Amino acid sequence: MSDYVIMTDSCCDLSAELAAELELEVLPLRLELEGRSYRNLLDGGEIGFQEFYSKVRSGAMPVTSAVNVGEFDAAMRPILEAGKDILCLCFSSALSTTYQSAVIAGRELEEAFPERKVRVVDSLCASMGQGLLVWLCAQEKKKGKTLEEVLDFAEGAKGNICHWFTVDDLNHLKRGGRVSAAAALFGTMLSVKPVLHVDSQGRLIPMEKCRGRKASLLALVDHMEKTAVEPERYPVFISHGDCREDAEFVAEEVRRRLGVREVYIHYVGPVIGSHTGAGVMTLFFVGRER
Structure with missing residues (x-):
């Protein structure tokens, strides 16, 4: 079996604890906020999750940046030097240049280390949807599967990682061009909460509008009920923008309605949270299709 x-x-x-348990190598994206640069560390070591969302609620406007080629090179090179191969699962190429940077670094390093493999997957996923795909791949690795076998698994499984989410503040989606200024204004006045998903090409797509927060949370579970595959077998991942009570509400609904046994809850990190704002609520699960 190859060592990778x-x-x-x-x-x-993912939480830092879960990433450590899965023995992952995790590269941080970055954000600029109020004149300072922070790495988006899984443990919130440079900017805490609650601190970040407090600043966003106060009107701070973060700017984010992807992992660059040099950072991938610096992380990948010691692994290859140690005689190990790499399977890299990246944030959706439709939302970030991180995947492209990993591909470039991987190709250059394979030339420098011709006996080693660097395989890069465009997950077409985001937040804990990406985390769920990584978790599933780590389980395959634990079963003794080779790098190429897990690579094939990842490519086959990524289209079944369903992403559903809602936001509390439409203005952040307006900044990102996801809704118009007029829609954001009238939606905010009418307490309209959009429900969105990540499609098969890894893009954020508005799907429906709900009147009120609770209706939007229930809509996430409704979509899971329509498309989930063996919900009692696979874990459900939920991430939130500093609204833990809403996350617990959704978790209880999926347990009650679908017999889900395992739920992982964690924050939406500050890089994705920069584009969704505080109060974002997400639900990720294995389904027939996205």
């Missing part, structure tokens, strides 16, 4: 490392980036939004 599973690498990903911090937009997986």
Whole structure:
């Protein structure tokens, strides 16, 4: 069996404890906020999750940046020097240049280390949807599967990682061009909460509008009920923008309605949270299709 490392980036939004348990190598994306630069570390070591969302609620406007080629080179090179191969699962290429940077670094390093393998997967996932794909791949690795076998698994499974989410503040989606200024204004006045998903190409797509927060949370579970595959077998991942009570509400609904046994809850990290704002609520699960 080949010896290899599973690498990903911090937009997986896994907890630092879970990432360590899965033996992952995780590269942080970055953000600029109020004149300072921070790495999006899984443990919130440079900017805490609650601190970040407090600043966003106060009107701070973060700017984010991807992992660059040099950072991938610096992380990958010691692994290859140690005689190990790399399977790198990246944040959706539709939302970030992180994947492209990993591909470039991997190709250059394979030339420098012709006996080693660097395989890079465009997860087409975001937040803990990416985290769920990484978790599933780590389980395959634990079964003794080779790098190429887990690579094939990842490519086959990524289209079944369903992403559903809602936001509390439409203005952040307006900044990112996801809704118009007029829609954001009238939606905010009418307490309209959009429900969105990440499609098969890794893009954020508005799907429906709900009147009120609770209706939008229940809509996430409704979508899971329509498309989930063996919900009692696979874990459900939930991430949130500093609204733990809402996350617990959704977790209880999926347990009650679908017999889900295992739920992982964690924050939406500051890089993705920069584009969604505080109060974002997400639900990720294995389904027939996205």
